[in-house]
Amino acid sequence: MISLPSYLFISFLLFVAGMFVMIARKNIVAILLGIELILNSAALNFVAYTKFVNNNLDGHIMSLFIIVIAAAEAAVGLAIVIRFYQLRESVHIDDATQLQS
Amino acid sequence: MFEQILFLLSATATIGFTVAVVGTNNLMHACMYLLGTLFGVAGLYATIGADFLAATQIVVYAGGVVILMLFAIMLTGGAEDKKNRFGIEKIPSMGSTKTYIVAGASVLIIAMIVLKMTANIHTANKDLAVASTGNESTVFNIGSLLLTDHILAFEISSILLLGALVGAAIIARPKRN
Numbered sequence: 001m002i003s004l005p006s007y008l009f010i011s012f013l014l015f016v017a018g019m020f021v022m023i024a025r026k027n028i029v030a031i032l033l034g035i036e037l038i039l040n041s042a043a044l045n046f047v048a049y050t051k052f053v054n055n056n057l058d059g060h061i062m063s064l065f066i067i068v069i070a071a072a073e074a075a076v077g078l079a080i081v082i083r084f085y086q087l088r089e090s091v092h093i094d095d096a097t098q099l100q101s
Numbered sequence: 102m103f104e105q106i107l108f109l110l111s112a113t114a115t116i117g118f119t120v121a122v123v124g125t126n127n128l129m130h131a132c133m134y135l136l137g138t139l140f141g142v143a144g145l146y147a148t149i150g151a152d153f154l155a156a157t158q159i160v161v162y163a164g165g166v167v168i169l170m171l172f173a174i175m176l177t178g179g180a181e182d183k184k185n186r187f188g189i190e191k192i193p194s195m196g197s198t199k200t201y202i203v204a205g206a207s208v209l210i211i212a213m214i215v216l217k218m219t220a221n222i223h224t225a226n227k228d229l230a231v232a233s234t235g236n237e238s239t240v241f242n243i244g245s246l247l248l249t250d251h252i253l254a255f256e257i258s259s260i261l262l263l264g265a266l267v268g269a270a271i272i273a274r275p276k277r278n
Contacts, residue, residue, distance in 0.1 A: 002108050002148060008219070010112055010145065014138075016212055017119045023204035029173050030128055033135055036166065037119065040142050051149045057242050060151055061251055064243070067154075067161050068258045072265035074166045078173040079269035085177040086275060 007048035014041035028084070028091050032077045039070045104148050111144030128174055136167045153240045 018037030025031060043063040050059025081091060088095050118137035125131045139162040146155035247255050 001105055006108075006112070007145065007149070010115055012212075012215065013116055014119055014142075015215075016208055017123050019211060020123055020204050020208045023207060024123075024200050026200065027128060029170060029177065030131065033122070033131060033170065036135065036162075037122070037138065040139065044142055044145060047146060047149055047151050047154060051151075057239060057246055060154055060239060060243055061246060061254075063151075063154055064157065064247075065254060065258055067157055068262065071161055071165055072262055074169055075265050075269040076272070078169055079273035081173055082176055082273045091177045 004048055004052040007044065007052075011041040011044045011048070014038070014044065026093050028081045028093055028096070029078070031093065032074065032081070035077075036070060036074065039066055039073075042066060107144060108148045111141045111148060113141075114138075115141030115145065129171070132167060132170050132174060135170075136163060139163060139167070150239070152238060153243055 014037050018034040018041065021034030021037065022031050025034070043066040046059040046062045046066070048059075050056060050062075084096065085091055115138055118134045118141060121134040122131050122138060125134060139158060143155040143158040146152075146158060
């Protein structure tokens with residue numbers, strides 16, 4: 001049961017769900033939530049391959065950097081969302097039509 | 102046996118909470134379900150022998166990212182429906198039926214393409230059992246690898262985090278007139 005295809009299947013489901021959230025939702029915070037799902041699926045793929053294929057620690061380090069980048073991305077993205085809400089009083093993605101207000 | 106049970110529980114939690122994130126109507130609930138998904142992924146890391154990574158996942162995501170998202174949702178008006186200042190009524194958390202149809206069709210196409218591209222990987226690794234070396238702790242090895250082989254990436258990521266924090270503080274600050 002614990003084999004590479006089962007991990008790949010779970011990772012694939014996470015990726016598809018993240019893509020679905022990014023396309024279907026209209027709230028900017030919800031889109032950032034979908035990005036978190038996609039980054040998690042990528043990190044899970046790295047760890048699964050490094051365990052079942054070459055059995056060293058390179059995938060673990062790659063996943064660690066993915067987690068770091070996800071945290072940085074969430075901080076900057078949510079700051080942009082809050083600034084956008086101060087300017088436009090909306091978090092709808094269709095209201096974001098100008099770079100400069 | 103214990104690993105099998107843990108794997109089943111984690112996989113069920115991950116898949117179920119992911120479906121809940123996609124399907125729920127309330128953005129606050131979606132954030133809570135995302136927390137469940139992240140815990141499930143941490144359990145999957147634990148079954149695969151990545152103990153340090155599982156702990157990091159829980160600390161960084163549950164302690165940092167999800168709290169940050171909850172703060173952002175609450176600062177931008179919560180999950181209730183709002184009218185923007187142009188008077189057009191908009192539902193903030195969900196798209197319309199049209200966006201769901203478009204998203205379903207495009208995700209289906211992407212899924213078919215990805216499955217087609219990775220079909221030979223699935224067949225080639227079908228009988229690749231777990232390399233049963235036992236799950237010893239990986240903390241020591243990860244620490245020494247980070248400070249010897251991957252020292253440049255380590256330092257660059259620290260600079261990236263500093264830049265991200267300073268940038269977030271500058272961007273989110275209200276403009277003084």
